[in-house]
């Protein structure tokens with residue numbers, strides 16, 4: 297007779313297997329994957345511990361487990377990522393939004409609330425995480441989502457329509473940095489690729505599944521960010537704010553670059569005490 301599995305048994309056996317295979321967050325991984333297949337919220341698994349999993353569900357789960365062991369990030373398996381309390385559709389054509397990027401959203405929300413709305417341009421929008429989260433929590437915000445990748449803009453469209461609905465103003469642009477953008481923003485956010493050459497050569501296994509063009513910033517990680525800074529003056533309104541994410545290793549170079557242009561700037565550290573954000577005020 298074929299063994300039948302309850303949710304509880306499956307989670308326990310998978311957790312052990314993931315530990316043996318050195319998969320990060322073994323229990324959480326098994327819960328998220330099974331919850332997705334059973335179409336349940338993760339915590340609801342605990343209310344249904346004794347439920348039997350069907351043969352079909354088991355087959356899908358086994359495939360997920362196999363992929364997870366190879367290093368495929370959970371978010372790419374379940375095609376979903378949580379960011380700033382919202383659930384974003386994603387696929388392997390876009391970067392998985394990171395918790396550290398939530399700082400940009402916090403600052404952007406503060407800025408937009410203080411001026412009771414405004415226009416936000418999100419450059420390198422990926423799945424739309426920064427622009428959508430900023431506009432979700434503040435009224436009267438118009439967002440222009442832009443990315444060089446059409447696949448990213450397509451996913452952003454899905455997310456914006458689902459999460460922001462029809463009552464918010466937003467539009468989409470595909471182009472290199474500001475190419476195709478015809479308006480100025482009160483705030484511009486940019487989490488552009490910023491890993492340097494050495495970091496690109498030493499990526500963690502899971503990160504190798506993410507698109508290189510979303511990560512790679514050239515020799516010092518600042519190739520794209522510098523070109524972006526060269527253009528911001530043409531796209532920002534008076535009293536506007538530009539928020540950039542970058543890697544700590546490039547801080548000195550970036551700071552001199554911005555200072556040479558005479559731009560007013562403040563640098564911020566992340567929760568690992570590393571410089572990661574710069575705000576430029578106009």
Ligand SMILES: C[S@@+](CC[C@H](N)C(=O)[O-])C[C@H]1O[C@@H](n2cnc3c(N)ncnc32)[C@H](O)[C@@H]1O
Nearest residue numbers: 391393420421422443444445472473487489510
């Ligand atoms: C690090 S990901 C960030 C995605 C998203 N903003 C987030 O925080 O999750 C960088 C994004 O910049 C886009 N990108 C790369 N080069 C670009 C360029 N020259 N112009 C516009 N977007 C670019 C990539 O396609 C990718 O979606």
